[in-house]
Amino acid sequence: MENMKENRRRLSWIVFASACVRVFFASGSLKANGVILEDLVVRFNSSHSLVAWAFSLQNGCSLLITPVGTMLLQIFSHRQLSITGGFCAGAGYILSGLFAEEVWHIFATYILSGIGFGLTIISGYLALKENFPDNISTVSCFAELFHFVGMATMPTVLNSLKVQFGLRNSLILLGAIMWNLIPCGVGITIPKDTNNSRTVVKKGQPHESIEKEEKLDNVEYDLLKRGSLLMFMESYFPFFLPFYYHMTFRYLVIFTLTGAYVYTSWVIFLISLGTSLDLPMDQAVFLSTVGGVSGLLGKLLGATLFYVDKANVYIACLSLLGNALSMLAVIFMRNYLMIAALTFCSGLSLGLSTNLLYGMIPLMVCSHHFPPAFSVVLLLQGAVIQLSGLLSGVVRDAMGSTVYVFGFNGILCLAVLPFMIPWVCTDQTVETCRFG
Template sequence: MLTLNQWRSFLARSVYVFFLNGTLKSYGVILMDIVKKLDSKHYLVGWAFTLQTGAGYLISPLAGILLTKMSCRFVAMLGGLLAGSAYVIRGLVNISEIWQLFLLVSCSGIGFGLINISTVVPLKESFGTSYATAYAVTGLAANVGIAVLPFLLKYLMGSFGDSTGMLIFGALAWTLIVTGAMLPSNKNGKEEKVKEEYSLANEDNALDDIDEEPEKETNLDEADRIETLTTSDKLTNFEVSDMRRRPYERIENGDNTNCDVKRSYINIENIKILFIRFYGVFQHHPALVLYMIVTCINDHGYRSWSIFLIPYGEYLGIISEKAVLLSTIGGVAGLLGRLYCILLFSRYAMDVYLGFALPSLLITVSYTISFFCDQFHVLAVVAALSGFSYAVMSSASTGLIPSCVCDDHFKVTVVTLYTLWGLMIQLGGITTGAVVDITGSYRISFACLTVLSTLNCVIGFGWTLSPLRLRMKNQEKLFELFRNQKPYYA
């Protein structure tokens, strides 16, 4: 049974991803019209559209700073106000210059960025060891948005006109303010997390008995510790030593971690200390480098696919009303991908092969098929394969972060990843649009996406075979071993 705080954080995150992914996909409906209306280039309009996600990710450091001063609830409400207002203004003001489009989309992107970090953190704090599964479930809302919002925007603009349709669309986006207000406060979320882990450990019956046992040697070589943390599901000496401490002690001391780097309260104005902290993250979690490369390439491809899929269908001669169906098909297939991820996360079976390597292979195959065929039914299959694969990779990108880094480095890793993803998203709109402008062909742009997907596929399979392959850590099993007093050493 979910607690009230879990329901709040889950609902807020679901509504956020519904609007973020749905509105991004909706831009494909108006891309070609905007290019003609503003007499602009594809790369500029594509760049502007990717700002909704890119700008949001790039301000992740700012969002992280705000969360140290304000509550997640306030930051999320502020983000919802900015995101919805940008669409309302676009409905009220007739855009005639490209810089106006950049300004308004950036405003909505900043709003979505504030909501992003302020919903990820409460979700992690509320669900604890079930975070990956909860995150995958919220992803279902993203694909519902992909399937529904493009159709809704086209209907509103066709029935009420472009301006009024966009105005109504923006008013609907103000729902984000309401869901932001529903977020649990930071204090309550932390208290509930303490209670949850306290009950899981059953410290009254088990911990005191184990504390009476003689301490084992816990010194491991640094290389052995890194290898164990990234390639093994076994309890290490370090993990057993950490688990012998009561849960509330680990949390209050900022030491709920599988890493030997202790929490330090950093003055954000001290650049040297910030550099040392980031260096420490990569030093103790070397798999994070590969994680960043794979997820960055994935974000580049996903945003390009989202914006240019519908125009690609129209370029191949498919009528606009039918081309929009490609988005719906991709969204529905993405729902299946999210359900697949929920199953994997719930069974602690998600890893690099299932989350990155195999989906990249499917995307490469689908893009290759689309390069040689232009029939609608073939493109529908391509959209389904791509939607399914991108949904899997999207869930894995964030769901596997707790398996890649320790709890102590979770927040700084999330901020860093979203900043890098923001840069790659911007490159997605710019590079794909530039290829269209230079070659005059959407087909060539998708061929370039095929090359990137192939590269991601090679890296993913190589990572699968390397010692740094990620596996989900079944924390519930760790606690079960601990309660039964049967710890073993790697």
């Protein structure tokens, strides 16, 4: 028995290590895209808005595919889905390097890569929850530390590849590096004693034909008693249920969408900001390393706050305020050290806010509503990310400088703060299910 527990513990930590690698590559590749932004604009004689939109589509599709990935897990295993996603993530970059001749080719290949990242993320995160059911907030926060490790590392890697091998070959090599996600998928395992109690309602008979596979929990019994509307929502639109059963969840979603917009714009245009502020290219690329290191520290701070049970809405609002002030201040700077210092501050705030998001979802919704809550957050994030890349690119093209992009992002963070007041006025950050 002790040997079985030890083996199970070892396999769980392999799943954790796989999650860290996935976060590293998914986040690092998005940040690395900023290195080739200007190159692709010139190569395809295109605009910043279109190329930035292609980049944001990659990240957005990785989140928009989440509900589909959740449904596919009813058919395929977490391992199969993760392996498939890892293959698609690398194949998208390789196809970009081999065949991209027009800007729409970049759209197609980056969408493929984004779908691959999405399949690995949803399968890996839910597998992590199955392996660490009692500590998912803390464990996921520590896995998210590699988010900014990738951001600090991958831009430098891609820039070196581009200098040595050219744009096309660097994309092919980057795709080959991304195929390291395939063995990460192989390492995913799910405990055999995991029970997923659920109610299956046959389509066309939402009120009458209910097949109970296993023992129903209290929430599901409550749904049965509450009438046809909730039964219909449970059966066909489960992604909206967390908003009904967990009232403060909506404020977390507002916080999430603001962070997703600002983070995507920051990631794509940080290097471009450096060149707009008259920095040489090597110093502009180094800003991504500064932002990655500070983001890592922000993630570590967030993980520590969850570990000591001090993460709350006040910290979330402070992260928004810090991000707003640093982004508004950097547009007036011309000294490299001051620009790097403010980049450090914005990276610290963004790292903290993203860690708060993934750590607070398991705390703010019950285990029954966690899968749909997680899926709907990623779905809405994906939609906002599309807007971020496109709108930030439009601002860049219209105004002629990236400093206006960062100014807009800072004002947006300040504008959202009043919407957090109802959340601040609640007595609790952790809310139980209204009918659990």
